[in-house]
Amino acid sequence: MNTSFSRKAWRRAASAWVMLAGLSTSATAAGVVISQIYGGGGNAGALYRQDFVELFNAGSAPVSLKGWSVQYASANGQSWDVVPLGNVTLPPGRYALVQLEAGAKGSQDVPQPEVVGTVGLAGASGKVALVRTTQALSGASPVGQSGVMDFVGYGSASGYKGRGAAASPGNNITALHRREGGCVDTANNQADFELAGPIPRNGRVPAVTCPTSGAAASSGGAAGAKALKIAQIQGTGATSPVVGQAVQTQGVVTVLTNTGFFLQDPAGDGDAATSEGLYVALGQAPTVKPGQRVQVEGTVVEHNVGAPSNARSAAQTVTQLTQVSGVSVLGSDRAPVAVPVQLPLAPEAGLERYEGMLVTLAGPLVVTDNHYLARTGQLTLAVGERQFVPTNLHRPGTPQAQALAQQQARSRIVLDDASSVQNPDPTPHLGPERTVRLGDRTASLTGVLDYGLSGAHPNGPSEWRLHPTQAVQWTRPVPRSATPPAVGGSVRVASMNVLNYFTTFADGSSISGSKGQGCRQGASTSVENCRGADSTAEFSRQRTKIIAALRALDADVVGLMEMQNNGTTAITDLVNGLNAVAGASTYAAVPDPASGAGSDAVKVAMIYKPARLRRVGEALSDVDGIHNRPPLAQMFQTAQGERLMVVVNHFKSKGSCPSTDRARAEGNADAGDGQGCWNGQRVRQAKRLRQWVDGTLVPQTPQVLLLGDFNAHAQEDPIHELTSRGWVDVVGQRDPRAYSYAFEGLTGRLDHALATPALAARVTGAAEWHINADEPPALDYNQEYRQPACARCGPDLYTPSVFRASDHDPVLIGLDWASPPAPARAAR
Known part of the structure; x- marks a missing residue:
């Protein structure tokens, strides 16, 4: 995947937001x-x-x-x-x-x-x-x-x-x-x-009404408080019937946060429609302890956990007690009994009636998102199995895709850490090998149910979340593998998105030691165009991981995406580093075609083993203006004299949505069918690619392989444009649930290998190597918001291993010319 600006800068901007939960x-x-x-x-x-x-x-x-x-x-x-x-x-x-x-x-x-x-x-x-x-x-x-x-x-x-x-x-x-x-x-x-994170608001932002009325309202607390049970405060509806009123209530402390605590009435009122739990917002660390029975006085508010303009969080406010004027410890009491809850909920049901209460969620509960693990202490869990992008399994807009999206939305919960602290130390919820992988699972969870932001952006998604009462125990049904899957064959071809491999850094330095450097994007050369490592130190960490992954793949040809478009500098550095561990001259770079590599800050590239394959002719590229990054094609000859054409691609990303009427008319606005923005452009890129390959490359050899990051999931229009016209999805043919990328809790396949029928008959195996998409970003090469660069932050979980070398999983294909071609496989 690629955006029009640094993925790293986006991560910094987006992940800087914290959950806003305070007093009024x-x-x-x-x-x-x-x-x-x-x-x-x-x-x-x-x-x-x-x-x-x-x-x-x-x-x-x-x-x-x-x-x-x-x-x-x-x-x-x-x-x-x-x-x-x-x-x-x-x-x-x-x-x-x-x-x-x-x-x-x-x-x-x-x-x-x-x-x-x-x-x-x-x-x-x-x-x-x-x-x-x-x-x-x-x-x-x-x-x-x-x-x-x-x-x-x-x-x-x-x-x-x-x-x-x-x-x-x-x-x-x-x-x-x-x-x-x-x-x-x-x-x-x-x-x-x-x-x-900064949210600059001007006079055009809609008016906000403060919970108290008037500018000179007293902040003296809950004078004249009415004694109510927690269930009376919560009520049977989506909002409290006593919003704005001063109340007094009692309950047992269940879970502490860094700015308050959860309180629950262990006796309850016998009405399943009313919650027995309540959050007491102090604005500072509480002094009470779990298990204590306390009496509190304060004012009831309905708290929007997101920004005022966040429609989703505004529609699901949380009942809280604020302006707390007194917390009295009455003694100890029995802990409330956790209520059993089974996901997925029926469409008409909801979790409002359990807000603030101790619940036990039956499992297995499977990790389906770990992006914010180190940043906000959150994991997203799903019941039964990890969740998939619906358009990875079904055609967009079909009843099957819609039904899957709806069912998955009712089947997930956010596991939180009961804190609004950013970059918590220690990093919570870690499992074996100091990581939590997508697919890791736990049998069940007990904790307090709450509603809050899923992630760190106040305008982002919000979900029901659980603050556990004890550490989570994880199992890992699919172990980490430091070796790629076996695909057989006499020739191995791979592709890998290398996560902005830039040899010019965001601090203006470069691998040569020069200062004040910039990166090219179109006609602009600026440090703002540098999308990779911030510094030489970060680049060293990134390079170590990328080289370790490429060495383990041990492919004869590798297509690369997100290489810095700076001539031969970045690709030469990568090849030199790879040869330092694989042996001198093991790999060589395919030169850029005579027509160039385009004007984007990143380009596609290709490396190969000269001892295993011989280049036939010069590299080719399609310079049609529809391509953001022109595809790169190179013909190779095997030891058996067979000719293979490899074409590396990187289609337009789904991000940075257009706003013009023209863009919308061209099908590039988000149509709400799961394909994201710029789908029209990706379809046109697929059509042009097919026309160019059929007209220019296939006449040279019928054995052609399209590789790369197509920024489209397996059943989306751009891939359908190719597979419906004879191109064989050699990965999806073997595993329709294959995946290479995870985003916002859903996994799918943006990275593809599409073969002509003549070449598909030679495929002995095709699979992704799951070293990246399943791992949390906290394991990558970045140094910001980790120790020692940030003393208050969590530990640095980086290791010089293949894991989280990138954010996309590499794809590996085995091809065999030593025996007769296999009969065509039927798609499953």
Whole structure:
């Protein structure tokens, strides 16, 4: 798979978001507060090019900011930079965006700001003030100076409001967020702010209504609280019947989180439609312990676990107790009995009635997503078996594909770690060999059922999730294999996506030691186009894994995708490294064709064993403009004198969806049938490939093999365009459930091997080697957000092995010319 920007940068931007679960209190008396601070703009790895400060009116009346300013000072600084806010009026429940200094990096601008300034913020530590004048403040901690309407110190700041400074973002992809979208102000920076990815909001964002009414509402807690059982607070519907009311309730503590705890009434009310569990949001670590019976007082809210614009999370809010004014330990009590729950649920059923309760999920429960294991401590589990992309097994839009999608949606649960901490240390849920592979399973799970984000992006998917009460015990029905599958044959051909093998790095250096370098993308040469390793150190780790995998494949020909398009530099480095372990001159690179390798930042490439195969003629390529990365073809002659044509491909990715009417008219918008964006272009690429191969290559030899990352699953239109016209899917023919890539909890096959019938008769075996797709990204070569680069983060799980060398599994095919061709195999 490939996108129009760095997969690594996307991972940083997307995975920087954290689950926002906090308390709700009042804002300042004037109603306007600093709701977000971001000082990483324009730096390495940043999504946005600019720093910004975001303001929010939590009050009930418009506030004119004319004559006001946002001011900034360094962590220990005493002089203040002033950004006048101009003639801005902020309506209630609305945001105003103050754009600040821009940097050279980042992939997009912040939304249209209300105010533009040139002040630069420090990402790790600093002080920001909202002031009712444009006169510069003075001193290191002017919190109480006249005209200061709000004040935020973060990191190691010498000045702050309340008991302590807000946490340090610590990197370029994290911002400070005032809890509950800006509604929380307890006059304590440490408690009022949390870390999440930057979400710059301007005046065009829909209005937000804070849980408390009015700007001057009291934050004194649950005065006049009504005594209710937990079931009465939860009610029988999707939302609590007592939202906004102060209540008092009792229960037994079941699970602790880093910002609160779950409470359950062990007696219950006897009504299966009402939940007996409730989350108590403290905004800080709790002091109670599981098994204690406690009485709590607070205000009932329905909490949206995602961004205000996240329609899915907004439709499934979580009942919580916030503004907690008292937690009293009454003694110990028997633990509530976990309720047995069996997935998949019937279509009309739901899990709302178990919200916040101890449940036992019957298994087997199988790991189907491990992408966020190290980042947010989450795994997605499915009942019975791992989950597949429906269009990998069925044609898009068919009743079978739709039914599978619906059934799978009802059959999964997110295993969480009861914490909103990013990059937790230690990494939770690890199994044998310090990993958790897709397909690993456990017999059953007991824990508290909750609803939250699946992943780390507040606008991303949200799911029901389970916080376990004890460590999970994993079994691995399919062991890891450090050797590829046996495919037989006298000639072995493979393909592998090498995950942006770039010899020019994101820090501007290169393998030659040069500095200030860039990567080519079209007419642009910039460090922003460099998609692979950040540094020489990371590249060394990446190179070690890629070479180990290629050496183990031991194929006679290998098609490669996502090689840096920098002439012979990257491919020569790879061949030299491979020959250093395989033996001098074992492999050689197929030269780029005379027509070139296209203008994309990455290209396809090919290596082969000269002692096993002889190149016949020069490499060929189709320069038709439909190709993002032109296919590469090379004819080889075997020891038996047979001629084989290998064609390496890399079709347009499913990401970076188009927005123009023309693109939609060309079938490139997401049609909702499971094929993603740019399907029309991939179909046209498949048609053009077929025409070129049939017209140019097949006349030279009928034995042609198409390899590569087609960015289309096995039953999708681009592959159907080829298989319906005689091309044989030699992997799917042997295993219709074969896979090479995993995304958002679903596995499928983007990497294919398609043969002419004449060549298909020579195939002795074809399979993927599952060293990558099943493994979590935490095992790859990247060093950010791991120890020792990040002291607060989880351990570095990297090993110099074949596992997680890339994100795609390699494909291996065996061909035999030593015996008569086998009869054609019927597709299963």
